Amino acid sequence: MDRTGADSRDQKMFVGGNWIDAIDGERLPVENPFDCSVVAYVPRARARDVDRSVAAAAAAFPGWRQVLPRERGRALIKIADAIEKEIERLARLLATETGNALRTQARPEIRGAIDIFRYFGGLGSELRGSTLPFGEDVLSYTRREPIGVVGGIIAWNAPVTLASVKIAPALCAGNTIVLKAAEDAPLTVLAIAEIAQNFLPAGVLNVLTGLGEEAGAALLNNPQVQKFSFTGSTEVGRLVLQAAAPRIVPTSLELGGKNPCIVFPDADQDAATDGAIAAMRFTRQGQSCTAGSRLFLHHSIHDAFLDKLVKKVSTIHLGNPIDEETDAGTLINAKRHTMVTSYVKEGLAQRDAKLLTGGSPPTEGPLSKGYFYKPTIIAGATNDWRIAREEVFGPVMVVIPWKDEDEVVKMANDTHYGLAAFVWGRDIAVALRTAHRLEAGWIQVNQAGGPAAGHSYGGYKQSGIGKEYSLEAMLDSYTLTKNVVVNLQGGPKYS
Ligand code: NAD
Numbered sequence: 001m002d003r004t005g006a007d008s009r010d011q012k013m014f015v016g017g018n019w020i021d022a023i024d025g026e027r028l029p030v031e032n033p034f035d036c037s038v039v040a041y042v043p044r045a046r047a048r049d050v051d052r053s054v055a056a057a058a059a060a061f062p063g064w065r066q067v068l069p070r071e072r073g074r075a076l077i078k079i080a081d082a083i084e085k086e087i088e089r090l091a092r093l094l095a096t097e098t099g100n101a102l103r104t105q106a107r108p109e110i111r112g113a114i115d116i117f118r119y120f121g122g123l124g125s126e127l128r129g130s131t132l133p134f135g136e137d138v139l140s141y142t143r144r145e146p147i148g149v150v151g152g153i154i155a156w157n158a159p160v161t162l163a164s165v166k167i168a169p170a171l172c173a174g175n176t177i178v179l180k181a182a183e184d185a186p187l188t189v190l191a192i193a194e195i196a197q198n199f200l201p202a203g204v205l206n207v208l209t210g211l212g213e214e215a216g217a218a219l220l221n222n223p224q225v226q227k228f229s230f231t232g233s234t235e236v237g238r239l240v241l242q243a244a245a246p247r248i249v250p251t252s253l254e255l256g257g258k259n260p261c262i263v264f265p266d267a268d269q270d271a272a273t274d275g276a277i278a279a280m281r282f283t284r285q286g287q288s289c290t291a292g293s294r295l296f297l298h299h300s301i302h303d304a305f306l307d308k309l310v311k312k313v314s315t316i317h318l319g320n321p322i323d324e325e326t327d328a329g330t331l332i333n334a335k336r337h338t339m340v341t342s343y344v345k346e347g348l349a350q351r352d353a354k355l356l357t358g359g360s361p362p363t364e365g366p367l368s369k370g371y372f373y374k375p376t377i378i379a380g381a382t383n384d385w386r387i388a389r390e391e392v393f394g395p396v397m398v399v400i401p402w403k404d405e406d407e408v409v410k411m412a413n414d415t416h417y418g419l420a421a422f423v424w425g426r427d428i429a430v431a432l433r434t435a436h437r438l439e440a441g442w443i444q445v446n447q448a449g450g451p452a453a454g455h456s457y458g459g460y461k462q463s464g465i466g467k468e469y470s471l472e473a474m475l476d477s478y479t480l481t482k483n484v485v486v487n488l489q490g491g492p493k494y495s
Contacts (some may be wrong), residue, residue, distance in 0.1 A: 003194055011042045012188075012220075013209045014193040015049070016056030017202025023048045023376040027211065030187060033099035033330040034320055034370040040097075042466040043161050045210035050178070050218035053206045057176040058224045060203030073124030075199040076168050080117035082195045084091040087111065094160060094188040095321040099330030099371060102322045104283040112452065113192070116469070119453035120168035123471055127173060127479065139486040144479040147176030147250065148226035151219040153212070153240070154181035154189075155232045156332055157287045157393075160484040162231045162254075163189045167196070167205060169414030169474035170447050175227065180215050182232075184332050212236065223247065229477065230254070234417075234462050250464035252477045253291070255459060256391040257419030260412035261292030261448075262402075262434060265300045271446065273309045276397075279422045279448035282316055282375045283328045286395040287336075289463075290420040292448065294388055295377075295399045296408050302401050306379060308358050318367060331371040331394060337361065340373050340394030347398065349386035352380040358395070367467045370490045383411040391417070405434070413439045418460030423450050441467075 003012050003019035010027065012019035021027075022043035030040040043049070045257040062074070073079035083090065087110050095106035129142035150170045154162040159182055165471045181189040187211040193207040208215050216236075219225060220243035230240045231254040244251040263272050263281045279292030286293065297305055321329035331337050341361065348355055358376030362368050373394055381388050381398040388398045412421060421440040425431045428445075441459045442451070451457040451469050458467035467473035 009038070009040045010450055011040050011190055011209070013045060014057075014190065014197065014205070014207045015053045017197065017208065020332075022210070023045065023052070028183060028211070029299075030097055030184070031330055031333065032096050033235055034096075036370065040187055042209035043217040045180075045208045047214070047218035047221075049210070050208060050215055050222060053178045053208055054149055054151075054222045054224045056203040057178050057206050060201055061148055061176045062145075063201060064171075064176055064204050067174070068493060069124035069127045069172065069174065071124070072174065073121040074122035076117045076172060078199045078355050079196045080114045080121060082198065083110065083114050083117065083192065086195065087114075090160070090188055090191055092322055093191060094185075095329065097185045097187045098156065099332060100284060100319050100343055101319075101326045101329045101430070103324050104327055105329070106321070109158055109160050113160045114163065115453045116161070116164040119167050121323075123172055123474060126471055127475070129481070132483075134485070137487065137489045139488055141484055143364045143482045143484065144173070144475065145482055147478060147480055149224055149480065150175045150177040150223035150227045150229055151222070152179040152229045153216050153219065153232065154179065154182055155438075156185035157284070159185040160188050160192060163192060165468045166229050166231075169468075170229070170478050171198065171200070171204060173474055175476035175478055176204045176206075178208060178225070178453070180210065180219055180220060181210045183209070183211055185379055207354045217243075220244075225249065227478065228252070229293075233263065234432070237464070251475075253464040254468060255419070255462060255464045256417060257289045257291070257459065257463050258294060258389060258391050258415050259290055259292045259415045259420040259422070259440065260294045260296055260407055260438070261422040262296045262412060263298060263301065263305065264423070264427070264430060265298040266426040267301075267424035267446075268426065269301070269308060271303060273305065273312055275365045275422065275424055275446070275448045276309060277312060277316075279444075280391045280395070282313065285328055285331050285373065286397075287393050290442070290450070292420070292422045293392060294383070294396055294412070295397050296402050296412060297399055306356060306377070306399065310377060313357055313377060316375050318362065318372055318374070320366075324484065328375070328395070331372060336393065337371040337373065340392060340396060343376070343387050343392045343394070344376055344396055345386060345388070347378050347381070347396070350381070350385055353396070354380040383414055390416065405430075409434060409437045413437075417463045419463035420444070488489050
């Protein structure tokens with residue numbers, strides 16, 4: 001079935017096993033942030049398109065829930081195998097639409113998605129209940145049941161990862177899903193759906209393209225959607241919760257972060273400087289919810305650490321995302337570029353602010369045409385600056401010195417976010433003591449990786465509700481537990 005229109009740049013969306021246009025035929029452009037060219041047009045789904053898609057998912061649900069869990073899992077594993085055959089094509093498409101570098105980001109993201117499909121594909125048998133000890137005359141047992149139609153909404157910054165951690169557990173648990181891709185990066189998610197369609201009955205997976213206020217809001221308002229799973233900003237997360245309230249729709253939220261990265265004086269300086277760069281996600285242009293964008297440095301190592309850090313950051317090679325030598329690509333769009341620029345301007349206007357590197361977009365050569373921004377470090381900050389409190393979602397690190405352990409923990413926790421944190425230090429007792437005191441859902445000690453299949457991933461405070469990536473997350477987020485109690489008393493006694 002054709003998934004593009006007459007112009008190969010005209011993409012369709014995937015609903016009920018068909019590749020279709022929006023009912024009113026409207027389209028949205030998808031831009032390559034490297035050179036601002038339009039790489040594709042996608043359907044602009046509105047309420048009627050959403051309703052059609054939810055109806056398809058609802059129609060597919062009774063059949064899909066009856067498929068044995070291990071069979072559902074096997075379908076996910078086949079999807080993983082099929083994606084694996086197309087890593088290169090998918091990674092290049094992903095780099096083109098997101099501006100994330102092929103080598104450091106896009107390719108690893110596709111590989112991570114394969115892992116996620118395989119991981120959840122193996123968990124079908126774990127959808128089990130338990131029996132409860134209420135005595136010899138009672139059989140009390142629980143069943144895990146799917147919820148129904150899941151309404152998934154995702155951000156653009158890691159679209160394939162985010163799509164995978166919603167599709168794979170939702171489907172393994174026996175739900176069907178309508179996933180609204182982010183308007184800035186829908187193409188690789190559509191390409192994943194094209195692969196997945198070969199292994200799934202029609203209507204089990206549906207992918208919509210469109211704007212948040214239109215398609216996203218319509219999905220939240222559709223009464224047949226029985227579960228919301230949202231990844232995006234805390235602001236929109238609040239709207240999702242509001243939409244959930246009237247019908248008490250179970251809701252998972254993966255939201256923003258302003259994550260602390262705390263360096264103790266005994267930390268291995270080489271590892272910790274590399275680690276601070278990795279934590280800041282500089283090679284993702286800082287566009288990560290888990291970016292360690294507040295660097296808390298003990299005063300005794302402050303200057304030496306920053307010397308080393310700045311030297312290393314200045315070697316990050318910005319360039320065309322699809323070039324192999326490129327370490328870091330572009331910001332996603334003009335709006336984000338403007339926002340990052342204004343945050344930095346405001347930060348640098350603060351008293352004692354010291355720009356150590358970056359601080360502007362490239363102004364000459366080919367990079368000046370795309371949404372590039374130089375990796376930026378601003379020292380001399382305090383935790384109350386706006387740039388230290390709000391999620392910049394760009395390659396901007398603020399450095400805050402500290403002296404006292406209680407004080408640094410207090411500053412680290414003085415935020416409405418609570419997604420991730422990083423601790424660097426050789427004394428493991430101190431590092432773990434600190435990890436236990438930090439108000440965040442995911443703490444890394446002496447490392448700064450990304451979430452992987454099996455992690456208990458999710459935020460505290462206004463960074464979210466619920467978990468993703470793990471078996472427990474699948475059980476908690478995508479199943480309902482039913483308790484059946486049977487009275488075994490009575491009945492004939494055969495003798
Ligand atoms: P966003 O909240 O603006 O958009 C996210 C999604 O919500 C998009 O698909 C968008 O179309 C949709 N949306 C927007 N308005 C809507 C509305 N009124 N109703 C329904 N849907 C609506 O976020 P963004 O700018 O795309 O992404 C960046 C944010 O996502 C950052 O805050 C980042 O921290 C967060 N994020 C969190 C995680 C996590 O796992 N915690 C992962 C990635 C991104």
